Amino acid sequence: MNLRRPARRWRAIALVAMLVCAGAAWAQDAEDGEPVGEPLSGKALSDRDFGVLTRQFGLDRRVEMYQWRREFGIASQGDGYERVWNAAPIDSSGYSPGHANPSRMPLENRRWWSESATLDGKPLGSEVLRAIGEWRVFRPNFSRLPSNLAATFQPEGDGLGSSENPLDPQIGDLRVSWRELRLPPLEGKLELREGVWRLRPEAAAAALNAAPAREPVATAAAEPESGGWSPGWFAVAVVLALIVLYRLRKRRQARR
Template sequence: MSRLPALLAGLLLAGSALAQAGPEPVVPEGPPRPGEVLEDPDFGVRTGQFGLERTVEMYQWYRDANGDFQRVWKAGLVDSSGYPATHRNPDAMPVEPQRWWAAAPTLDGYPLDPSVLRALGRWETFRPAFTRLAANLAATFQPEGDGLSSADNPLDPQVGDLRLRWRELQLPELAGRVELVDGRWQLSPGTASAALNARPLPPVDVPEADDEPDDRRRWWPLLAGLLVLAGGMAWWRRRK
């Protein structure tokens, strides 16, 4: 009869630990929603996705490692101050690249943390309609491929010509990748860890040694209960 109390005590402790572990995480049901439509105010390009990006390239002179000059498309301004006068580039980019993010994205009616967009979003090129292009810009730029070009002849661009493209940020399926914390969708611990390993981030403050994350503290009672249960069963087998 003395063996039963120890076994019951182990089972009670294990059940208590499971109760303290908290409820099952909430699983997203609907698709995420970006909120308001994003727009490039200069060119009237719009998207209903979670981000909008304008990329800009300029046709410029470039001197390679062998000292030879060639004309290439470059996203950044090539410093030509040391080049001959016949191979000088413009001093500035007349149109700058720009990026816009969804200000209030939601999932199942709850806010979606911006870190989810930055960690899981995929930038995809798309072709705008250019129906909102201002008259002065329409006189300078013409459609080329998926974007715009300032070249009179896209097959024969000149130094200083611009080429613009747009990309939109799309989100994948979020089930299993986010969790609802204090009424806000955030990256799940596993997804956040994978994102940290996939791309370099600036250094962060390291917590004190006794400052354990909440999820780790949550599992200690369960582990203790299982250890007690295992000890009680081992003792019961030995007495048997």
């Protein structure tokens, strides 16, 4: 009689049980709402006016115009004027002659958000991006810059500028720069609610620009799904079944 076969068989059964338990534990972590993968931004975001692309979670275009700004001095010295870069038009209707600003911005500031971000194959809520995303300046590839804008703008710093001489800008000149939104580590900050990744209440409270987070409904979270076993209970059942089989085999061997 070969005694090695039963031993090998039981070792194989034990290995299968260990794998089932490990898989069940992994599945239980995912079910409990703890992400296990890396977030994906989905479709690339594009500033079509300038042909700028990013594969991050947001794209921000910042436009500044060179303008006059009044400096209020003491009564004996009067008011003075300085030239500054500003992201919004400065009203110069009350300024002295020779200090007029353009009445409007030729280009507008714009922002795009990813609408198809996912994590572990499930949607990532837009409020997550807005609350904890970090804007970082980046220098785009301007190979797709349309010809009409290429005639007006030239590379300047990390963006583009319309000044003929960047060292001597004139009133009304523009400069454009871009930022992309990146996500910090998400461990401990998210939970899965109704199939969508949302900020945990404590993470939302810690984010300075987060909207007030709604508490999840306790009854809905505690109610089990009908018609199926959770991965944890399935693993326990497998282990119990193996124990029962092992004891039955021992009894049979003892009777023989």
